[in-house]
Amino acid sequence: MSQSPGLLVTLFAFVLVIGPLVFVHELGHYLVGRWCGVKADEFSIGFGQEIFGFTDKRGTRWRFGWLPIGGYVKFAGDMDPSSRVDPDWLAMPAEERAKTFPAKPVWQRALIVAAGPVTNFLVALIILAAYAMVLGEARVPTVIGLVEPGSAAAKAGLQVGDRITALGDRPVDRFEQMIAFVQLRPNQPVRISFTRAGEARSADAVIGATELRDRFGNVTRIGRLGLGYDPRAIRFDRVSLIEAPGAALAKMGSILGMMRDVIGQILVGERSVRELGGPLQIAKISGEQFSQGMSSFILLIALVSINLAVINLLPVPVLDGGHLLFYAIEAIRRRPVDPRLMEWAFRGGLAAVLALMVMVTFNDLGSFGLWSRLAGLIG
Secondary structure (H helix, E strand, O other): OOOOOOHHHHHHHHHHHHHHHHHHHHHHHHHHHHHOOOOEEEEEEEEEEEEEEEEOOOOOEEEEEEEEEEEEEEEOOEOOOOOOEOOOHHHOOHHHHOOOOOOOOHHHHHHHHHHHHHHHHHHHHHHHHHHHHHHOEEEOOOEOOEEOOOOHHHHOOOOOOOEEEEEOOEEOOOHHHHHHHHHOOOOOEEEEEEEEOOEEEEEEEEOEEEEEEOOOOOEEEEEEOOEEOOHHHOEEEOOOOOOHHHHHHHHHHHHHHHHHHHHHHHHOOOOOHHHOOOHHHHHHHHHHHHHOOHHHHHHHHHHHHHHHHHHHOOOOOOOHHHHHHHHHHHHHHOOOOOHHHHHHHHHHHHHHHHHHHHHHHHHHHHHOOHHHHHHHHHO
């Protein structure tokens, strides 16, 4: 029987994940903008109609919207929070115009835009570094300690004591790297490189598939070779304050690598686009992780922060990555992109983002069983 955390817990956890992450993202834009001498007209915490707010001594309106899961910074000279240039900014007095976003050199505008995703990466880095310091690092060599009878590994002829050196063209030196590689590739062929008694060998295998069901009723289909490690080989290393950033960067690199693999599999058709989740799925997972304890929940915040940074860096107009693409073109051409072209690009980018949101929301509702229930009612 599945154990749902309940609607109120789910909503509270979702706001607790998304709200602060969006806030620090926008705070990154704001702080670098201030450093570059750009005036911020508005800093909105949440979307929708303003519930309350105040104006600081710099003239920035700090507003709190009724929907606390987003936010934005609107700089002087911007037509709207998407940083499209206000056509009237050239009519401003020279002193005021100098404090606007469009008046700044391209490298400063790029820094301001990049500051949001970079801040999200920093949040994740701090969390992962803290985890490394508190829990240490478990190092498990790729020496096989168990081969399950009848498994893909057994059919490939692997034996206890073999040391795996690569899966496909991916070198591995830790067991967790093998797990991450295999779980993403159910039913896919793979060449396994290994050493036996000091001799380099290789074998071909087809990764098996299995389904896992957690206590919330979620079913995940993962790949499985049927290998195990010797528990006596596990080594826990303490991580010092100086070593923690490096350990966190390595973990973040592993997470980004898995994201790259999944996106690549979707693009080539090895995975269904139905696996893409949206806000509803994030809310569901947030509630589940919150109910399992703060350790799991804080780790989820780090993962969502990384995802938020990556999504914002996509080269799509209206996202930070789209702005950075235009600034790169401007830097190369030594003149801004034609405003009409940018206008059409922003419209196209907005349409693409909205279409993606509709698709992932459709996926989310499907994962909750809505479409199958409707089909049952119609049938």
